Amino acid sequence: MRxxxxxxxxxxxxxxxxxxxxxxxxxxxxxxxxxxxxxxxxAQPPLGMTLMQISQWIFGDNVxxxxxxxxxxxxxxxxxxxxxxDYLFDRRRALLVVxxxxxxxxxxxxxxxxxxxxxxxxxxxxxxxFYL
Numbered sequence: 001m002r003x004x005x006x007x008x009x010x011x012x013x014x015x016x017x018x019x020x021x022x023x024x025x026x027x028x029x030x031x032x033x034x035x036x037x038x039x040x041x042x043a044q045p046p047l048g049m050t051l052m053q054i055s056q057w058i059f060g061d062n063v064x065x066x067x068x069x070x071x072x073x074x075x076x077x078x079x080x081x082x083x084x085x086d087y088l089f090d091r092r093r094a095l096l097v098v099x100x101x102x103x104x105x106x107x108x109x110x111x112x113x114x115x116x117x118x119x120x121x122x123x124x125x126x127x128x129x130f131y132l
Contacts, residue, residue: 016102048119074111
């Protein structure tokens with residue numbers, strides 16, 4: 001029974017990762033995404049926009065380069081959740097937390113768009129980890 005539970009947890013995590021990686025070019029860039037990609041928003045911290053501009057400099061001006069930053073940081077946030085939960089509890093609970101988080105609809109959505117919500121959550125999770 002334990003191995004079935006373990007397999008289902010890893011399947012959920014893998015599914016969450018795949019959902020973040022599919023069809024990144026749909027829909028087209030929204031107005032807010034374009035502002036962040038161009039670094040033209042005064043409403044958000046500049047670090048996230050700088051990461052998007054660096055990605056565009058390396059990979060070219062395309063949707064994948066801009067949204068790729070959110071995908072990478074969204075997946076890194078899941079990694080940070082493993083570290084934080086493992087520190088506070090144990091590895092078994094950490095994997096369960098990440099399985100739930102990896103299928104959390106809003107995190108999947110924001111991990112696929114060029115909004116700065118996911119970079120902010122990632123950097124806050126890094127801050128929390130170092131605080132602990």
